[in-house]
Amino acid sequence: MLCDNYKEALIEAAASGAVLPNALREHVESCAHCGATLAAQQSLFTLVDAGLHSRTNVGVPPNFEHRVRAALQIQVSRGRRPYSSVFAFGTMAAAAALALAFFLRDNPSKGRKEMPPGHAAQTEPSVSHPGAASGDSKELEAFSHQALHSRSRVLNIAGRPNVPARGNSGVEVLVPQGQEELLVKYMEGVAAPRARATFSASLQHEADMKPMEVPSIEISELVVKPLPDLSSK
Amino acid sequence: MQELVLIQPIRAAGEQWSQEAAQAARRREFEERLAECGPLAFRVARGVLRNDADAEDVAQEALLRAYRRFDRLRDAQRFRGWLVRIVFRLALDRARSVKRREVREIEWAQPTRRPAPATAEELAASSEFQAQCDRALDELPEKLRLVLLLAAMEGHSLQEVAGMLNLPVGTVKSRLFAGRKKLAEKLQCYVTTTKRR
Numbered sequence: 001m002l003c004d005n006y007k008e009a010l011i012e013a014a015a016s017g018a019v020l021p022n023a024l025r026e027h028v029e030s031c032a033h034c035g036a037t038l039a040a041q042q043s044l045f046t047l048v049d050a051g052l053h054s055r056t057n058v059g060v061p062p063n064f065e066h067r068v069r070a071a072l073q074i075q076v077s078r079g080r081r082p083y084s085s086v087f088a089f090g091t092m093a094a095a096a097a098l099a100l101a102f103f104l105r106d107n108p109s110k111g112r113k114e115m116p117p118g119h120a121a122q123t124e125p126s127v128s129h130p131g132a133a134s135g136d137s138k139e140l141e142a143f144s145h146q147a148l149h150s151r152s153r154v155l156n157i158a159g160r161p162n163v164p165a166r167g168n169s170g171v172e173v174l175v176p177q178g179q180e181e182l183l184v185k186y187m188e189g190v191a192a193p194r195a196r197a198t199f200s201a202s203l204q205h206e207a208d209m210k211p212m213e214v215p216s217i218e219i220s221e222l223v224v225k226p227l228p229d230l231s232s233k
Numbered sequence: 234m235q236e237l238v239l240i241q242p243i244r245a246a247g248e249q250w251s252q253e254a255a256q257a258a259r260r261r262e263f264e265e266r267l268a269e270c271g272p273l274a275f276r277v278a279r280g281v282l283r284n285d286a287d288a289e290d291v292a293q294e295a296l297l298r299a300y301r302r303f304d305r306l307r308d309a310q311r312f313r314g315w316l317v318r319i320v321f322r323l324a325l326d327r328a329r330s331v332k333r334r335e336v337r338e339i340e341w342a343q344p345t346r347r348p349a350p351a352t353a354e355e356l357a358a359s360s361e362f363q364a365q366c367d368r369a370l371d372e373l374p375e376k377l378r379l380v381l382l383l384a385a386m387e388g389h390s391l392q393e394v395a396g397m398l399n400l401p402v403g404t405v406k407s408r409l410f411a412g413r414k415k416l417a418e419k420l421q422c423y424v425t426t427t428k429r430r
Binding site: 011016041044045048049051052053054055056057058060061065067068069071075076088108125219 | 256260262263264267268271274275276279280283285289292293295297300301362363366367370381385386387410413414415416419421
């Protein structure tokens with residue numbers, strides 16, 4: 001049938017809403033069946049568009065935006081927690097590590113296996129001393145004695161300044177030969193009490209901030225210099 | 234001379250303040266976009282889910298997700314399209330997870346219906362047609378469905394839809410045409426209904 005050839009073109013025309021080509025328009029005007037088909041297809045697409053329009057343009061609930069803002073506020077406040085919890089965890093971990101370090105320093109024998117007194121002198125230099133590979137037993141013994149002596153001196157200064165060293169117990173520091181005195185001086189400087197006062201102005205916006213009392217410090221000259229970036233601010 | 238060290242945490246506080254200020258600015262900017270694009274997010278979700286409560290949930294989730302990733306958005310002009318894609322994806326996930334299709338089919342199988350609508354507009358608004366249209370729309374490929382929804386929504390032009398989806402206008406046009414045609418094929422039975430009237 002001739003009209004079947006036009007059917008697809010009619011659907012396309014109804015879907016696109018475009019103007020019919022001349023040949024098709026002349027046929028539609030002369031053929032009642034094709035005219036009805038075109039009208040039916042046009043009404044179908046009108047239905048489809050109306051259905052889509054009514055389905056998609058629904059009213060938004062009046063409190064929708066308010067709810068989203070509230071949820072956003074909750075999320076923002078929750079978002080701060082992980083940072084603070086991580087910070088708190090980090091602080092606790094650092095404190096635990098410090099405590100462990102102090103514990104091991106004061107009780108070094110608990111952190112390692114018990115060894116006979118001469119064992120360390122025979123084995124440890126074989127690891128640290130370069131001459132150990134040569135197998136020179138006299139040189140090895142002399143080095144071991146020096147190393148042990150150096151360790152004891154360092155322990156005496158750094159760990160417990162007023163307590164004499166107890167053999168090879170305590171913190172062990174392997175010192176290169178000839179640098180023992182340097183290390184001793186360095187540790188004396190570290191162990192010496194330093195006169196240092198710390199002033200923290202964490203609540204700088206607080207109006208009723210009381211002046212700091214530093215009774216034990218005598219300040220002969222005080223030079224206050226503003227930090228460069230602060231002066232620019 | 235004794236050494237007095239003044240430790241002023243101004244620098245740290247300043248960094249914290251600048252971070253908070255940046256966060257507040259980001260939030261302000263996002264809230265402006267929320268006022269502008271919130272309804273669009275809801276409507277896209279509603280277009281897929283056809284349920285106000287679910288659509289509200291999904292739109293809210295999408296907006297919060299968009300806020301979390303707001304920093305990653307390089308071009309702020311693309312926020313609408315970005316949000317639309319997030320909402321559409323979440324809504325599809327929700328639609329798949331909930332078995333609503335069976336419920337709708339049960340409703341569709343019930344013989345008692347309202348009186349037959351007289352005009353095409355009434356027919357389009359009728360629950361019977363809406364249910365059939367929903368089913369037909371659900372069966373469309375996702376890329377056609379999203380274009381159909383956006384083109385019918387809020388009077389978007391082809392250019393606006395193309396901009397939102399980051400597609401050429403020609404692609405949007407062809408998808409729109411194909412989608413409407415597929416829908417019409419699935420709703421062909423309504424042609425005879427209206428023709429008889």
